[in-house]
Amino acid sequence: MEMPFNDEDNNHETTLVMQNKQSDGVPASTGGSGDHHDPFDIESRSLPTSHFSNKGPALRVVLQLAFQSMGIVYGDIGTSPLYVFSSTFTNGVRHRDDILGVLSLIFYTLTLIPLFKYVFIVLRANDNGDGGTFALYSLICRYAKVGLLPNQQAEDAQVSNYQLELPSSEMKRASCLKSKLENSHFAKFFLLFATMLGTSMVIGDGILTPCISVLSAVGGIKDAxxxxxxxxxxxxxxxxxxxxxxxxxxxxxxxxxxxAPIICLWFTLIGGIGVFNFIKYDPTVLKAINPMYIIDYFTRNKKEAWISLGGVVLAITGTEAMFADVGHFTVRSIQISMCSLTYPALILAYTGQASFLRKNSNFVSETFYKSIPGPMYWPMFVIAVLASIIASQAMISGTFSIIQQSLSLGCFPRVKIVHTSAKYEGQVYIPEINFILMVACVAVTAGFKTTTKIGNAYGIAVVFVMVLTSAFLVLIMIMIWKTHILLVIGFVLIVGSVELLYLSSVLYKFDQGGYLPLAFAAILMIVMYVWNEVYRRKYFYELNHKMSMEKLKEIATDSDICRIPGLAMFYSELVQGIPPIFQHYVENVPAIHSVLVFVTIKSLPISRVAMEDRFLFCRVEPKEQNVFRCVARYGYNDVRNEQEPFERVLVERLKAFMAREFWMSQKMIPSNETEGCVEEVEETEQMGGEEHREMQEGIEAEIETIEGATREGVVHLIGENEVIARKGAGMWDRVLIDYAYNFLKRNVRQSGEVFDIPHKRMVKVGMKYEL
Known part of the structure; x- marks a missing residue:
């Protein structure tokens, strides 16, 4: 099927081969920005879509992942009993019933935030199995055009896991919110800013968690x-x-x-010791289930009770790891491990500690170790140290995941992503970030020395991320889930008010160490802003200076330009058109390869793109010039440097596209995929044997063109643009571009390393952009 498409700007006609079947009413073509169209704005699907299976992992795999998650996700929240009571009662216990008030606060906070909000609500907001602040942002970007780059294509919606089955009620409210977000430039910037802030706070959490956990556990040896x-x-x-x-x-x-075995043993022991202390000291602490004790606690202590919330909130540190690390596991595995062991063990541990304090309130600063029965002291000390080490793992893994997501959206400098598991997707390691985290942790531990100040800093990072997650979740409830408005209001009033109350408390201790995560976040925000701002400026520069179709045709047919044997892949991030750097290349090197493929690397606001959906191809006319356009689409958790070389996959897909294009031109591809085999056979049978043989030879000739060029050699042309501030630019632009961005660029990995392109066949083409 041939679809002529007119370029209104250049009055040039190009023929693109489009897939007959379209889904969800999405047109086969997409326009560029503005009223005029660019032929490159339309891409052709090379192969039919292969949908992801909706069938979840087997129960055995889920249980294995649930066991694994104990060692990764819950170390942080699991080691909170080491320091919660001591951080809450910093000035000692003034009234015996204050212990019941704090226990009641801990019980309802654990139940409301980790269990109710995260396990049963937030985990549902995963993006095809991936979590974290960027996953929430990408979900919103899919359902509303709030991205800041004009690189959306209608074909994106045809990716098999791009859309979700959603309820159809409350459509008017969802459409209204969607429209307001799309029409507000401020809202788009604010969403990206909030996403960067949440990411920065999670990374700050990943720095502070190891410090406070390890210091708390090792500090117990001073008693012995x-x-x-x-x-x-x-x-x-x-x-x-x-x-x-x-x-x-x-x-x-x-x-x-x-x-995992160590953490499972840890939870079993703290739960068992909790039961022992509960029976031995004061079983009446069960009264704390009555929330009136919370009211009485605030009535007695007033401002001091509000300030003490900064200690209570440490009981839920590491909660965000459940969502950030969901890509390492599954939603069901985390729900099972949380409900079956983590939550009950924590409630028993805090209840036992409260029972102990009712009889021994003078030991509040050493609650954990003093409440351990004598014979269990040294075994618990060893396991506590091991558990505190493991506690750090939760946020470290979450930090790796969230940086991987921010990379693909152009919000973080390029770093190396190492996928560490062939069995489970989403498990990654980032060497550069690991080193930076280690240096920061050592510096904080050496500088602060005690858990008190680190605890003040820790609370701010934890609560900030929770509040941002709740804000994004409200948008998702209204716009995507289309939740009833009364349920949304209930969520905001109950969960939102509690989190804001905790946030106000931890901010009170800003000058007592609370500035630390905000300082970390500020540094990270500056890095992310600088990279993203210049990234977007470069994109718009290329968009405004892209080559016209007439110019490309002129270059392809120019007899003065030599066509050399081989296949060249010219890489670009521009989706609509050919970047100006190609014209710069041809003007200086008047030779192009016999087969030329312009490859655009595009990130979709989705976690993963199936290999069957990855490549979109179109042929640039005239046909005999063998110039193609390819958009390679990746999700933010996809492996960029696949084990199978990128060029091999692309060439195979290009050959499949050319074969399909040839059959389409001969009206051999059916209009309905489900009846495809039957119709194709019928048409083939109606043809004579000679005609069928000629067509087969035609396909082989097309494919031989590509294979011959490949045998001659594949060259990867990488556009390396140097950016400088334009003449007459203000001081801010010069600092942003000439100093900040270029400093980052000199110290990060280059695109060839990210895509694992062979250095012997890589040619970098330089050009200076004045932004």
């Missing part, structure tokens, strides 16, 4: 060995932290299986 000074505790903690970051290279899979 008076010779152990604070400085020695700090140095032992630093050695442990360095060792922890060194094992990250082995991957989440191996680390999870190694750590």
């Amino acid at each position: 060995t008076p010779a152990m000074t604070d400085d020695r505790v700090v140095w032992i903690s630093i050695v442990i932290l360095v060792g922890l970051f060194m094992v990250q290279r082995f991957g989440t899979d191996k680390v999870g299986y190694s750590f």
Whole structure:
């Protein structure tokens, strides 16, 4: 089937081969920005879509992942009993019933935030199995055009896992919100800003978690060995932290299986000791289930009770890891592990500690170790140290996941992503980030020395991320899930008000260490803003200076330009058109290869793109010039440097496209895929044997063109643009582009390394952009 398409700007006609079947009423073509169209705005699907299976993993795999998740996800929240009561009662227990008030706060906070909000609501907002702030942002980008780059294509919606089955009620409210977001430039910027802020806070959480967990556990040795000074505790903690970051290279899979038994034992022991203390000291603490004790606690202590919420909130540290790490596991596996072991063990541990404190309130600063029965002290000390090491793993893994997501959306400088598991998708390791986290952790531990100040800083990072997650979740409830408005209001009033109350409390301790995560976030936000701002400016520069179709045709047919044997892949990020760097190349090197493929690497706001959906091809007329356009689409969690070389996959898909294009031109491809085989056979039978043989030879000749060029050699042409501020630019633009961005660019990986392009066959083409 041939579809002529007129270029209104250039009055040039190009023929594109389109897939007959279209889904969900999406037109086969997409226009560019504005009223005029560019022939490159339309891409052709090379192969029929192969849909992802909706069948979930087997129960055995889910249970294995649930076990693994114990060693990755819950170390942080699981080690909170080490320091919650001591961080809450910093000035000692003033009233015996204050213990019941704090226990009641802990119980309802654990139930409302980790269990109700995250396990049963937020985990549902995963993006095809992936979580984190960027996953929420990408979901919103799919259902509303809030992205800041004009690279959307109608064909994107045909990717098999791009859309979800959603309820159709409350459509008017959802459409109204969608329209307001799409028409507000401020809203688009604010959503991206909030996403970057959430990402920065999670990374800050990944720095502070190892510090407070390891220091808290190692500090317990001071009770048994008076010779152990604070400085020695700090140095032992630093050695442990360095060792922890060194094992990250082995991957989440191996680390999870190694750590999971220890965490399972940890939860079993703290739960068992909790039951022992509950029976031995004061079973009446069960009264704390009555929320009136919370009201009484605030009535008695007023401002001091509000300030103490900064200690209570440490009981839910690491909760965000459940969502950030869901891509390493599955929603069901995390739900099983949380409900079956983690939540009950934590409730029993805090209840036992409260029972102990009712009789021994003078030991509140050492609650955890003092409440351990004598014979269990040293075993619990060893396991506590191991558990605190593991606690750090949760946010480290989450940090790797969320940076991988931000990379694909152009919001973070290029770093190397190492996929550490062949069995489970989403398990990644980032060497550069691992090193930076290690240095930051050592610096914080050496600088702060005690858990008190780190705890003040820790709370701000935790609650900030939770509030941002709730804000994104409200947008998803209204626009995507189309939840009843009363349920949305109920969520905001209950969960939102509690989180804002905690946020106000932790911000009170800003000058007591709370500035630390905000300082980390500010540094990360500057890096992300600089990279994303210049990334977008470069895109718009190329869009405004792209080559016209007439110019490309003129170059392809120019007799003065030599056609050399071989296949060349010219890489670009521009979806609509050919970047100006190609014209710069031809003007300086008047030779192009016999087969030329313009490859655009495009990120979709989706976690993964199936290989069958990855490539979109079209042929640039005139046909005999063998110039093609290809858009290679990736999700933010896709592997960019596949084990199978990128060029081999692309060439195979290009040959399949050419064969399909030839059959289409001969009206051999059916209009209905489900009846395709029958119709094709019928048409083939109606043809004479000679005619069929000629057509087969025609296809072979087309494919031989590509294979011959491939045998001559494949060259990868990488556009390396140098960006500088334009003449007359203001001071801000010069600092942003000439200094900040170029400093980052000099210190990150180049595109050839990210895509694992063979260096011997890579040619970099330089051009200066004045932005």
